[in-house]
Amino acid sequence: MEIIFTKDSDYKKKWNDFVLNNDRGSHLLLTDWLQSYKNYGFDYELCLAIENEEIIAGYGAVIAKFLFFKFYIIPYGPIDKTANGGVLKLLIDAIAVRAKKIKACYCQFNFPMSSNASFSNHYYQSIDETLFKNYKKGNLFKFVYSSNGLNWIDLKKYTTEEEILIDFKSTVRRDIRSALRKEQEIKFLTAETDIKQAYDLCLENAKNGNYSLRDWASFKETILKLVQNDKAKFIAAYKDNEIKGAIFLVKSGNYYSYILGGTKKEKPDLLTGHLLQWEAIKLSFNENLDGYNISLGGSDGVKEFKSNFNTTAVDYIDTKYFVVINAIIFKFFLFFEEKVRPLKKNIAKILSVLKK
Known part of the structure; x- marks a missing residue:
């Protein structure tokens, strides 16, 4: 098995097929979705675990950057086929290593995990917590969307x-x-x-x-x-x-x-x-x-509307993890964000203006 970082077109196609057909896949990992951030000057890449020329696990990372700030953000995952702790550990450890290599000041990932056993083939239920020992829990970079769960209509x-x-x-x-x-x-x-x-x-x-x-x-x-x-x-x-x-x-x-x-x-x-x-x-x-995800969130009226379709809410718990790689730059970013955010209605507009 080898782990590669790529944007090769053949691997992109294989990865999209993997995400579409793997129960733990999420639209946040499709390359077309990852590429949507390019309008803000962001980049992306895939990290794939390859065995016998086939993908057995991986993640998609958004490389958010503007001015001299750079962040390595995995909106969902890593994911694999079989909940193989060994492969997941290699991928999770690779996140911080890769972020440091590309000179990001911060990295973050969102691991889809819930105590709800009803539809656990679509997320992780029981995972060894030592996989995350090198990371802290939290979500300090909020400009790349990450899922908080499913609002599931079981169709099987x-x-x-x-x-x-x-x-x-x-x-x-x-x-x-x-x-x-x-x-x-x-x-x-x-x-x-x-x-x-x-x-x-x-x-x-x-x-x-x-x-x-x-x-x-x-x-x-x-x-x-x-x-x-x-x-x-x-x-x-x-x-x-x-x-x-x-x-x-x-x-x-x-x-x-x-x-x-x-x-x-x-x-x-x-x-x-x-x-x-x-x-x-x-x-x-x-x-x-398997089902339909009518999605979580919305106003009270919207939530009530969705719940009437016989839904089961699956909330991901303690799923966001991060590492600050360059504390000085990241602290400056937090200061910058706090001062600039109130001045603009939409942070996306700021990122678009400041993009490289």
Whole structure:
């Protein structure tokens, strides 16, 4: 077995296949997702454990850099096929060594681990804590997103779509059936103009809901590549040829994850949000995937909406670890961040301006 650091196109394809088909995979590890940070001047690389020319484990790292600051951030993982502690230890130890070699002042990784045994083939449940002995627990660099868990709809226990529907709360069943009667047309978008229109609706929802979302220019290449490579779906609902709602899903680990969405707020309510999530669930079921991750988080209303789909929340616990490699530079970064953050609404804009 050997460990390599690479951006070779053949290995990128193998890695993406590994992430898509490995139950512990996450969309955060797909190369198209890792590359999305290039708009902020960041780079990325893959660290792979190779045996008999096949990938048996690995991680994807975002190399965040601006001015003289550099950070080595693993948003999810490392992951492997068999929970092999020996391979995981080699990869985890390699993180700090690699970060020091590329002259990063700080490194961090997010190891997906939970005490919930229900769907533990999609994360780690029991791992030797000595694997992390050279790291501290914490998340001091917050500008690369890392997952906090799954909001899981188990689909393996059903044999028909109707069985899934019956298992939802009565209010959800009613709203889905009502939405289906409202004659909304569902489309799986592939054209850039259609996807942009759908994303603009999501941006409008984000603005009205007072939460942040990447602007189209910085995210469009990622979305289009994922859709074109059949790693993602942008699903939209229309009535009378007018868009009423849209959701964006990305596949990995034998499931789709809900990434973002938005609906028109109108009266009478077309219940488009219910309809689109039902389409996402049906898509996952018909592709014979393990489940659907409707995602954690959101406002209280959004959380309640999601929970009505018979979800099981799986929270990752004590999963973020770090090492400060150059204490002086990192302390300066923390000072810089504290002073600059209040001056700008979106830190991504700062990073974009300061990028090399």
